[in-house]
Amino acid sequence: MTAVATLIGDIVGSRASQDRGDLHQRLGSVLAEVNDMVSPVRRLWITAGDEYQGTFATVGEAVRATLLVRVRLWPTYDVRHGIGWGETTVLDEAGIEDGPGWWAARAAIDAAERAADTPAQRWLRTAYVVADGAVGGADPALVNAGLVLRDERVSGLSERSVSVLRGLLSHETQRDLAEALGISASAVSQRVRADGLAAIVAAHDLLAPEGDR
Structure with missing residues (x-):
């Protein structure tokens, strides 16, 4: 096994x-x-x-x-x-x-x-x-520490912010997301900064297999 x-x-x-x-x-x-x-x-x-x-x-x-x-x-x-x-x-x-x-x-x-x-x-x-x-x-302690921080952040997101995060995780650009959501690119950028979405995506990408990073 x-x-x-x-x-x-x-x-x-x-x-x-x-x-x-x-x-x-x-x-x-x-x-x-x-x-x-x-x-x-x-x-x-x-x-x-x-x-x-x-x-x-x-x-x-x-x-x-x-x-x-x-x-x-x-x-x-x-x-x-x-x-x-x-x-x-x-x-x-x-x-x-x-x-x-x-x-x-x-x-x-x-x-x-x-x-x-x-x-x-x-x-x-x-x-x-x-x-x-x-x-x-x-290491369970390291993994669970990261999960605590990630889940706390994601659980506090608004529906609109989750929509932005979903798009970022699918490698959509902020401009494309703004068009899809019917809001300005500046509004998307402000949401990314205020809600820490870039950090969530960066941590997510660090866990990808080396060839996919």
């Missing part, structure tokens, strides 16, 4: 959705789009209910995927993610997987959910756990 970055995600408060058919259609479309933007070992796919999962060669790529999924669903839907690092194994011909990597991802998403119940971290949506004895991956 080889260690990989495992990712489990789910929709926050999905049971309260008035249109679950729309939710699943939107989620499937977003996952397909994000799969084409990153390099998963196993593509993100809906497993059961409102949960989805995928695997990545690096923790950085898994972290990138979590942001891309979130900004495409926000503000209509919000998502929670758990990233694990560890070995996985395929159990059957249907491709069902198990192993320490998945247990770590499950522990991580549970940790993110618990943290969101505390006043100090109610905006946290992503956590990272390394399986016991796993080799490689990334």
